[in-house]
Amino acid sequence: MAKGDAVAVSGYVRGAAAGISDGSARASGEAAISWMRPPALGSRRVSTLALDRKPEVDEEEEKGPSATGSAGGGNGKKEISSYWGIVPAKFTKEDGTEWPWTCFRPWEAYKANTSIDLTKHHDPATFLDKTAYWTVKALRFPTDIFFQRRYGCRAMMLETVAAVPGMVAGMLLHCKSLRRFEHSGGWIKALLEEAENERMHLMTFMEVSQPRWYERALVFAVQGVFFNAYLLAYLISPKLAHRVVGYLEEEAIHSYTEFLKELDKGTIENVPAPAIALDYWRMEPGSTLRDVVMVVRADEAHHRDVNHFASDLHYQGRELKETPAPLGYH
Numbered sequence: 001m002a003k004g005d006a007v008a009v010s011g012y013v014r015g016a017a018a019g020i021s022d023g024s025a026r027a028s029g030e031a032a033i034s035w036m037r038p039p040a041l042g043s044r045r046v047s048t049l050a051l052d053r054k055p056e057v058d059e060e061e062e063k064g065p066s067a068t069g070s071a072g073g074g075n076g077k078k079e080i081s082s083y084w085g086i087v088p089a090k091f092t093k094e095d096g097t098e099w100p101w102t103c104f105r106p107w108e109a110y111k112a113n114t115s116i117d118l119t120k121h122h123d124p125a126t127f128l129d130k131t132a133y134w135t136v137k138a139l140r141f142p143t144d145i146f147f148q149r150r151y152g153c154r155a156m157m158l159e160t161v162a163a164v165p166g167m168v169a170g171m172l173l174h175c176k177s178l179r180r181f182e183h184s185g186g187w188i189k190a191l192l193e194e195a196e197n198e199r200m201h202l203m204t205f206m207e208v209s210q211p212r213w214y215e216r217a218l219v220f221a222v223q224g225v226f227f228n229a230y231l232l233a234y235l236i237s238p239k240l241a242h243r244v245v246g247y248l249e250e251e252a253i254h255s256y257t258e259f260l261k262e263l264d265k266g267t268i269e270n271v272p273a274p275a276i277a278l279d280y281w282r283m284e285p286g287s288t289l290r291d292v293v294m295v296v297r298a299d300e301a302h303h304r305d306v307n308h309f310a311s312d313l314h315y316q317g318r319e320l321k322e323t324p325a326p327l328g329y330h
Contacts, residue, residue, distance in 0.1 A: 093279075103203055104280060108196075110330060111282045112295035113302070118253055120301075122246060122308050126315075132243040140251055151259040151268065152209035155296070159202035160219045161226050162252065165245045165307075166195030168230050169238075173320070186325030187310075194303055197330050200280055201296050207274035208289060239314035242307045249304035256297035263290045299330050 091099035091106050099106055124133040147154035170191035177184045211219070234241040262268045273287040281295045306326055313323055 099279075101276060101279060103276075104196075104200060109280050109282050110328075112298045112330065114294055114298040116298050116301045116305075118257070118297070118301055120304070121250060122243070128237065128240045129243055132240055133247050135244060136247040136251055139248075150209075151255065151262055152205065153211065153215065154255065155259065155293075156202060156205035156209050156211060157215055157219065158252070158255070159198055159205060161222060162248070163195045163198035163202065164223065164227050165230055165241070165248075166191040166193070166198065166303075168227065169234055169241065170195065172231075172234055183321060184325075185321035185323060186327050187320040190306065190325035190327050190329070193327065193330070194306065197299055198303075201299065204274055204277045204280070204292060204296070207276060208271070208292075238320075239311045242311035242314065246304050246308035246311060249300045249307065252300040253297055253304065256293050256300065259293050260290065260297075263293065302330050305329070 093099055093106070122129070124130045143154070143158070147157070170188050173184050173188045173191065177188065230241060230244075233244065259268070263270050268289075270288045270290050273283060273289060273292045277283060277292045277295075278285070278287060281292075283291060283295070306329060309326070310320060313320055
């Protein structure tokens with residue numbers, strides 16, 4: 001209940017009580033006026049204040065149903081945490097401990113399929129395929145120069161870009177579905193799932209390597225250019241856009257393979273896996289950074305397959321909605 005509403009109700013109750021005891025019509029009239037008076041601060045302002053402090057209500061009202069809520073409609077009462085009556089959900093792990101992550105939920109965790117074939121490659125045959133292939137190769141050259149063998153930082157920075165294509169493609173398919181009043185075949189969710197998975201790669205590698213100030217600045221520049229370039233490419237030719245991502249994922253597999261080699265040689269310390277990785281990929285306790293790189297590399301291989309598959313569908317003259325999307329295929 002907003003503060004203004006609570007004051008109005010209190011005034012109504014007090015006025016009504018006074019009218020009964022004195023037998024005065026004037027008191028009843030004042031009570032009616034108090035009931036009808038709007039909040040002085042306005043509803044938007046009051047709702048903002050209500051997030052910071054508890055509404056000032058009478059003790060009797062505080063015990064009533066308007067000031068308390070129950071989770072799941074049970075008998076147990078729980079204080080509403082905001083003006084809108086939204087109670088944040090709480091989740092627990094299988095062992096009963098509280099779920100510590102707000103960036104993903106328990107049902108979004110999964111076990112990575114690391115048995116996927118990492119050697120698959122799409123041979124560029126058409127002009128668009130060759131354009132996509134050599135564009136990716138050209139992009140890799142400055143990346144190798146900038147990061148050298150700092151694979152932890154390289155992985156973290158590149159994931160800020162890798163999460164863009166799925167979001168852009170999903171957004172465009174979403175708008176297309178709205179314009180045409182048609183289903184997407186699940187492809188909107190599949191592409192957004194890919195974007196979210198790449199973002200979780202970033203959340204994980206942030207625990208391993210922290211970016212320097214100039215690397216953060218680089219993210220702003222690269223993401224701004226890449227987002228708009230990929231948006232334009234997808235509008236012009238979805239088959240080209242998906243093929244570019246397919247080749248980018250092939251390069252990501254190569255980069256993570258080199259990362260594993262450095263870990264095996266001892267050049268990079270094989271530290272314990274971050275806690276967020278243990279929960280997101282449902283990894284075994286005691287897992288290490290090497291295990292994290294293995295599951296991330298498997299994810300990239302799945303993204304490679306999805307995007308090459310999407311490009312193939314477009315080459316066949318078919319729309320993505322005609323073929324069920326590979327949901328859950330990380």
